[in-house]
Amino acid sequence: MSEKPSYDPKAFKEFEHAGWERSAANYHDLFGRLTAQTNEAILGRVDARTDVRFLDAPCGTGELAGAAAKRGARVTGLDFSATMLADARGRHPDLEFRQGDAENLPFENAAFDAVSCQFGLRHFPDPGKAIAEAFRVLAPGGRYAYTDWCPPGISTFFQIIMDAAKAPGDASAPLPEGPSVSRLSDPDESRRTLAAAGFEETEAVELPVELRCGDPRYVLDIIYKSIVRTRGLLEAQPPEAREKIEQAILEGAESHRKDGEIVLTLPALMASGRKP
Numbered sequence: 001m002s003e004k005p006s007y008d009p010k011a012f013k014e015f016e017h018a019g020w021e022r023s024a025a026n027y028h029d030l031f032g033r034l035t036a037q038t039n040e041a042i043l044g045r046v047d048a049r050t051d052v053r054f055l056d057a058p059c060g061t062g063e064l065a066g067a068a069a070k071r072g073a074r075v076t077g078l079d080f081s082a083t084m085l086a087d088a089r090g091r092h093p094d095l096e097f098r099q100g101d102a103e104n105l106p107f108e109n110a111a112f113d114a115v116s117c118q119f120g121l122r123h124f125p126d127p128g129k130a131i132a133e134a135f136r137v138l139a140p141g142g143r144y145a146y147t148d149w150c151p152p153g154i155s156t157f158f159q160i161i162m163d164a165a166k167a168p169g170d171a172s173a174p175l176p177e178g179p180s181v182s183r184l185s186d187p188d189e190s191r192r193t194l195a196a197a198g199f200e201e202t203e204a205v206e207l208p209v210e211l212r213c214g215d216p217r218y219v220l221d222i223i224y225k226s227i228v229r230t231r232g233l234l235e236a237q238p239p240e241a242r243e244k245i246e247q248a249i250l251e252g253a254e255s256h257r258k259d260g261e262i263v264l265t266l267p268a269l270m271a272s273g274r275k276p
């Protein structure tokens with residue numbers, strides 16, 4: 001099922017592409033440490049094991065692809081960012097990585113036994129198109145799983161960012177427009193979406209993810225150096241508003257210090273299904 005966007009898909013894709021090209025150098029050591037906490041759950045769910053043909057799209061810097069290869073899967077990683085792929089290839093020189101668009105996969109029908117999309121859907125102008133493409137390239141009986149972040153309220157990480165964005169009052173600029181960041185992390189909605197794409201045995205489970213740090217500035221490092229949409233939000237602010245938001249993020253993170261360590265939760269929803 002494809003969304004009818006209220007935003008410009010081409011402009012959004014270009015914004016995302018430019019952003020990820022800037023994030024590759026630090027992604028693995030910052031945000032990648034968080035996303036990787038879902039690796040084993042995804043690989044278990046898609047049954048990645050010896051000789052399973054496994055596609056990870058988007059693969060980012062290749063952590064999930066590397067973990068799948070350790071299980072003996074025949075791995076292909078796909079991403080549209082040349083810099084993310086260069087980092088992935090440097091870390092996993094023996095694996096196959098392809099540059100391409102997850103909404104228009106450069107593979108034949110039924111080419112894979114397992115497909116994953118780890119924290120990718122909210123970055124595509126049309127997440128439904130990427131799910132349909134995953135379905136197309138899966139062989140009958142093949143399994144698909146995606147993860148997406150749970151919203152503020154469940155996630156203290158996203159809660160402090162959302163609260164901080166209100167700090168400047170009227171001066172704040174909106175988040176760059178793109179697909180809904182909450183729809184696909186809703187358990188019922190995710191299962192409905194997968195069923196509408198043709199998947200059966202759909203399942204939605206919440207996975208724990210935690211950010212631990214000693215210094216709240218680490219949260220700003222993650223935002224400025226390794227992710228795209230929240231950085232876009234901050235960079236779109238007038239300087240004074242930006243300063244207020246940064247300060248509110250630092251204070252928000254600090255308020256989650258326990259026994260000397262800041263612990264932020266950012267659970268993920270993992271939704272999955274099987275191609276009949």
Ligand SMILES: C[S@@+](CC[C@H](N)C(=O)[O-])C[C@H]1O[C@@H](n2cnc3c(N)ncnc32)[C@H](O)[C@@H]1O
Binds near residue numbers: 059061079103118120
């Ligand atoms: C949040 S990162 C996730 C990377 C990795 N899956 C992980 O969980 O760490 C989002 C990734 O999506 C890629 N991406 C965004 N839009 C894409 C598209 N249309 N096609 C392929 N890759 C895309 C970005 O380059 C980036 O590597």
